[in-house]
Amino acid sequence: MVNGLIVGYVSELGIRNSGTDFDFWLKRLVTSSVNNSLDYLIISGGISNNYHITLSFIEELGRQLKGVGTKLRFIVGNTDFYYPLDEYVVDKVRKFKSILNLYRNNPYYLPRSPIISRRVRIVGSESWYDYSLYRGKPRDLKDITKKRYFIFSNKDNKYITDPMDYTLGFENLFDIKYSKECIDMLRQKLESDIQKHGVCDRSVVITYFKGSKTLLGNSPISKYMGAFEGSLDIGRVIKSYRVDTCIVGKKSSRVSATVDGVLYFNPALRIDSDNAVEVVIYE
Numbered sequence: 001m002v003n004g005l006i007v008g009y010v011s012e013l014g015i016r017n018s019g020t021d022f023d024f025w026l027k028r029l030v031t032s033s034v035n036n037s038l039d040y041l042i043i044s045g046g047i048s049n050n051y052h053i054t055l056s057f058i059e060e061l062g063r064q065l066k067g068v069g070t071k072l073r074f075i076v077g078n079t080d081f082y083y084p085l086d087e088y089v090v091d092k093v094r095k096f097k098s099i100l101n102l103y104r105n106n107p108y109y110l111p112r113s114p115i116i117s118r119r120v121r122i123v124g125s126e127s128w129y130d131y132s133l134y135r136g137k138p139r140d141l142k143d144i145t146k147k148r149y150f151i152f153s154n155k156d157n158k159y160i161t162d163p164m165d166y167t168l169g170f171e172n173l174f175d176i177k178y179s180k181e182c183i184d185m186l187r188q189k190l191e192s193d194i195q196k197h198g199v200c201d202r203s204v205v206i207t208y209f210k211g212s213k214t215l216l217g218n219s220p221i222s223k224y225m226g227a228f229e230g231s232l233d234i235g236r237v238i239k240s241y242r243v244d245t246c247i248v249g250k251k252s253s254r255v256s257a258t259v260d261g262v263l264y265f266n267p268a269l270r271i272d273s274d275n276a277v278e279v280v281i282y283e
Helices: 020-035 051-067 092-104 138-151 155-159 174-197 220-228 232-240
Strands: 005-010 040-044 071-075 120-124 202-207 245-248 257-259 262-265 278-282
Touching: 005 020, 020 040, 020 051, 040 051, 040 202, 040 245, 051 071, 051 092, 071 120, 071 202, 120 174, 174 202, 174 232, 232 245, 232 262
Parallel strands: 005 040, 040 071, 120 202, 202 245, 245 262
Antiparallel strands: 005 278, 257 262
8 A cells, every 4th residue: 555645747638629538538537536546636727728628628637536435626827718719809818817716616626726735735836938949039029929820839829919028918018917926826825835834845836837948849830839838937936936847738849858846747648658647646
């Protein structure tokens, strides 16, 4: 018998529909939770590309996991804010915030319901990107965002207006403003938890986006598109608050590394893997 907290991590499910794909991942994650005797299953973003599907999947998965003795927690990534074309609105900021409130009010939402035990503290962050991970020439960033707009069909690309240097996103500065808000919330959460519970043996932060350029791939695509994969401020905050592990969900490059004393790893699914989750035992 294992003496400790057994946590399974997974990300980037990328559920495409509410039918076969939906049922496949339900069965696979419940089976993995049972086989690994998980106390908690945590999904670190990228659940689907339709917020209706993400919410429905979370509700059904939470119900089924409860039946096998595993608790569910999740955070979301940018794809979890996408919505059907028939819901198109002019005020995209208000739409974004309305979807965010649905997640914040969900009882399985990790930023709302952190995991705190004697040995480990696991908190979630509403992370976002602010283009600080971009590794090309600063003057090229405007061109990269325009190319991304035309190449990809993701809904957040449509928010990009007329970027100049780092002035990007809908309302020009939305991404930077929202990223800062997310970082400030994480900092406040870590501070309040330390004041309330003291310093913990293990401190883990779950984000979707990355906090270090070390976590980006070396391909030309990653060099440029890495601008959309996170924020350097994520790394700065978790380093300053003695966080020892950061679980990141974005799978564009599945890199694990120790940076400034913090272990980063990505539990994004590999379709050919025998096990759907990365298992960590906190003894």
